[in-house]
Amino acid sequence: MDSRFFVRAAATLAVALAAALACVWLHTPLPWMLGPLIATSALSLLGAPTQSWTPLRNAAQWAIGVALGLYFTPEVTALVLQLWWAILLAIVWALLLGWGFGRWLHGVLRGRMPGGPKELRATSYFAGAIGGASEMTLLAERAGARTDLVAAAHSLRLLLVTLLLPVAFAWLGLHGSDPTLPGARVVRLPGLGLLVLATLAGAWLLARTGRANPWFLGALLVAMGLTMAGIQLSAMPQAFTNAAQLVIGVSLGVRFRAEFVHTAPRWLLAVTVGTVGMIVLCAGFAVLLAWATGLSAATLVLGTSPGGIAEMAITAKVLQLGVPVVTAFQVCRLVAVLMLVEPLHRWGWLR
Template sequence: MFRWTLLVFLSAILAVGLDWLRLPGAFLLGPMAAAIAVTVGVGPIHMPRLPFDWAQGVVGCLIAEAVTPKLLAEIASDWPVFVAGVLAVVLFSLGVGWLLTRWQVLPGPTAIWGTLPGAATALVIMAGDFGCDVGLVAFTQYLRVIVVSVLTAGVAAFALPAAQGSGLSFQLLPATPDWIALVGTLVFIAAASFAARRLCIPAGPLMAVMVAGAILQNLHLLDIDLPEWLLIFGYCCVGWGIGLQFRRQTLRAAMHALPAILLSTLLLVIACGGLAALLVWQFGLDPLTAYLATSPGGASSVAIIASGSHVDVSYVMSMQIARAWFLILVGPWLARGLSRLAGYGAVSKAPSRTKPD
């Protein structure tokens, strides 16, 4: 009980502090950092499976909610550019990950998973089901998200001084909650998560809710409603589920690899900047729009920066979300194939460490 009390208290302080600093994903990163501190400094904590599954479902609904007819129309209208942009960023990242793996900067295929550009939360959840060290994947992914977010915000501010991210201010109690839609969303998350576990789907609650939710929403059979208190619950539980996988040896390995991870992140940012320049030259895109669209950071941080900038937000988010979906659906198999190429053979399918006992 003492450890859980300490974890909740420390999570609240860090999450609110990071949100006050306008850091994207504060309610995910704060609890994750608190979980790492408690489990490494005090001792391990048991994370129940059910809330972790439901939290994955909340993240799945958040991704599914973004797949709207408007977004699909935006992608379809200019699909060659979207395909080229998505594949180029993914190939850059896989190349960096493969080099880090060959140089044994991180153990096994962890570097490949850690450098996949986008959908960080989803990929960290999935990594455990494909035999990776979840703690190291999380460290690599979120360090990249933070570094890229800071650099992207700096570029946006330099290009357009008014382009300061407004941040997200959470309101726990919405003025007019849609109770019918909310209850439907909660029932859908519970049912899809249960079915996914029964079918033994890798990262099942996330994948099942994401795919089924997107289909049902666009068929007008499900009205996804995610009040911010529910998102905070989801982010906190996912953050705890990831952070509690850390051990002292994980932290030592992460610190040892820190310079190489930072260097690889900067190389990836430079490569994506070159791709943005190519889009500006070949297709006449606005430079800031092209840069934000190809940014290898998280979609949420890019959305915050783009919303405060005079850019084509629809175009930026369409490419970001298209890449996130591509990585979630295809990324695990790309990572597994590249791991074999790097000499690590098939990734173990041992029970995931992200699944709490």
């Protein structure tokens, strides 16, 4: 990486910060994430040389993981464990929904896209699976799918869910229905140092194993373990989580280059329509699950939505919508999808 890379990255962060501050002034929902996301996406699509730096994204994932882990007090953990059956239902729902989305993509675009039948089936299957963009793209490559279309589908899905849900919640006035508080609520400098060291060690160890999302999950697991054990070292400074939201918004926004729109526009249109459909279906499923569990429907919409862990958990944190429940649902789904999607494809199930 030369100096131009860092100049572009710094300029992108400066624009993102300006957008975040503007959104704070305008009182928009999730200003520190949506402002940078919208500004960076727009500039990228216009051809500006926006840039994201991977170590910063890792640091942002770590900060969000720590902040979320602090919510898992013994009382909250007991509540989440009682919801094991609802989480299991949500996993099955996610697998079936992803399969249905993939089948729909295949049916809409069959005969209109280049490639053989096997390649197109694999492409639509992994593009429809509700998992992380990088992980699903890697699995798609192993299956001989078109990785460019799979990556584009997941990037667009995450963008749409991250933009639409917070705006819809703000418009409907859905916030504060489950204001769970973290175990540690005061920043203590000696304790914060120990918390940083412990969670960084957890993230580093998980990264060494080659697992998905190690900086988020490693930090989350360590912070959860400490909080569940009643060890409250320190809260996370609000500035840390604001900066993390900004970087996550930038990391998602820089994916949308000008050539992105010109690559298979029919595919992108189908993904857009399908994603909106999945959001509506997930909302209906969440309402039914809320009736069965007694939890807030808004919380379960975030927990079962086809969005990313960090983005949905941030939304829950800012809007006070049951952070531990949303995090538990999203993390369990991620792990299950990563473990099951490839074997199900290989065995011929769900395709």
